[in-house]
Amino acid sequence: MSGAARYRRRAWLLxxxxxxxxxxxxxxxxxLGAYHVPAADVLASVRHKAGLGGAPLDRVAESVLWNxxxxxxxxxxxxxxxxGCAGALMQGVxxxxxxxxxxxxxxxxxxxxxxxxISLGLTFLGPWTVTACAFAAGLATVLLVYALSRSGGRxxxxxxxxxxxxxNAFAGALIGLFVFLADSAAVNQIAFWQLGSLAQANWSxxxxxxxxxxxxxxxxxxxxxxxxxxxxxxxPARHLGVDVERLRLVLVLVIALLTAAAVAVSGIxxxxxxxxxxxxxxxxxxxxxxxxxxxxxxxxxxxxxxDLAARTLAPPAELPLGVxxxxxxxxxxxxxxxxxxxxxxxxx
Numbered sequence: 001m002s003g004a005a006r007y008r009r010r011a012w013l014l015x016x017x018x019x020x021x022x023x024x025x026x027x028x029x030x031x032l033g034a035y036h037v038p039a040a041d042v043l044a045s046v047r048h049k050a051g052l053g054g055a056p057l058d059r060v061a062e063s064v065l066w067n068x069x070x071x072x073x074x075x076x077x078x079x080x081x082x083x084g085c086a087g088a089l090m091q092g093v094x095x096x097x098x099x100x101x102x103x104x105x106x107x108x109x110x111x112x113x114x115x116x117x118i119s120l121g122l123t124f125l126g127p128w129t130v131t132a133c134a135f136a137a138g139l140a141t142v143l144l145v146y147a148l149s150r151s152g153g154r155x156x157x158x159x160x161x162x163x164x165x166x167x168n169a170f171a172g173a174l175i176g177l178f179v180f181l182a183d184s185a186a187v188n189q190i191a192f193w194q195l196g197s198l199a200q201a202n203w204s205x206x207x208x209x210x211x212x213x214x215x216x217x218x219x220x221x222x223x224x225x226x227x228x229x230x231x232x233x234x235x236p237a238r239h240l241g242v243d244v245e246r247l248r249l250v251l252v253l254v255i256a257l258l259t260a261a262a263v264a265v266s267g268i269x270x271x272x273x274x275x276x277x278x279x280x281x282x283x284x285x286x287x288x289x290x291x292x293x294x295x296x297x298x299x300x301x302x303x304x305x306x307d308l309a310a311r312t313l314a315p316p317a318e319l320p321l322g323v324x325x326x327x328x329x330x331x332x333x334x335x336x337x338x339x340x341x342x343x344x345x346x347x348x
Contacts, residue, residue, distance in 0.1 A: 007285035072201035076304040082258040084299020087273025092227035100274035101259040108171035109141025110134040110263040119178035138260030196267035196322020212261035224288040271329025
């Protein structure tokens with residue numbers, strides 16, 4: 001069997017395994033919690049709502065499922081898919097398997113928008129104010145990074161990275177300033193938001209992230225072939241008909257759309273967009289046709305599993321999801337870094 005055929009077989013196998021894992025985790029997330037709902041009752045309630053028979057549950061169980069757990073499950077799937085897909089695109093655009101969406105400032109920019117809104121007590125959009133400010137600030141930060149990195153009508157990867165590092169540092173200073181100016185109640189809210197969590201999930205937040213996530217997830221696969229060509233190098237890609245600068249601009253905007261939407265409703269959740277695409281690349285090869293969709297599926301799986309662990313490992317308390325992903329992701333990132341350096345002839 002050729003290498004390409006072997007990778008295609010692995011890609012189909014991984015897709016099936018991740019889809020099965022998502023189904024099982026979604027059912028487990030609906031069942032487990034402070035109020036236990038048996039799996040049979042969960043399925044019966046879903047069938048009843050879909051008009052396929054089944055019977056309604058008691059009022060408490062119905063409320064727990066449809067007002068608390070199902071919105072949280074759907075939000076975890078959307079946020080995880082958005083972060084995973086954005087990570088795969090980011091690594092393809094930058095030509096570096098250790099790149100992640102935060103490099104271009106979208107996460108820190110969204111954090112500035114949310115923290116500034118909380119600190120200043122802004123309420124001009126009611127309960128949507130923090131989400132809207134985070135989303136707008138994340139997009140604006142990416143556009144600023146891209147504009148500052150352009151020179152002579154072009155943007156270089158190294159310049160984008162360095163500009164992103166500088167903007168991230170400035171955003172961190174702004175966050176510190178807003179925290180200093182905030183009162184104690186606002187500081188508690190800021191800390192909760194910065195740690196990353198889906199505890200405040202509801203159908204309104206699902207609807208807030210849904211259009212942006214679906215738009216970004218639908219657009220991303222169309223860039224797969226051009227990203228494969230870009231992996232050969234910018235000059236060969238140009239010779240093969242790829243408009244590298246246009247591709248980079250479009251994908252940076254898609255990355256910003258996906259990441260800003262995710263961060264705006266969940267806070268900062270680290271390492272999903274970094275680790276998931278890298279692991280899938282190791283297992284199924286560098287082809288972006290699978291890597292983009294697989295990373296979305298894998299990101300959803302990781303975040304749903306992480307959220308389930310966050311709310312069930314230490315009851316009645318709930319662990320911050322962003323802290324949990326960072327605790328697990330940072331050692332894995334270090335291992336990936338060492339492995340990458342070894343394969344490139346670096347230190348062992």
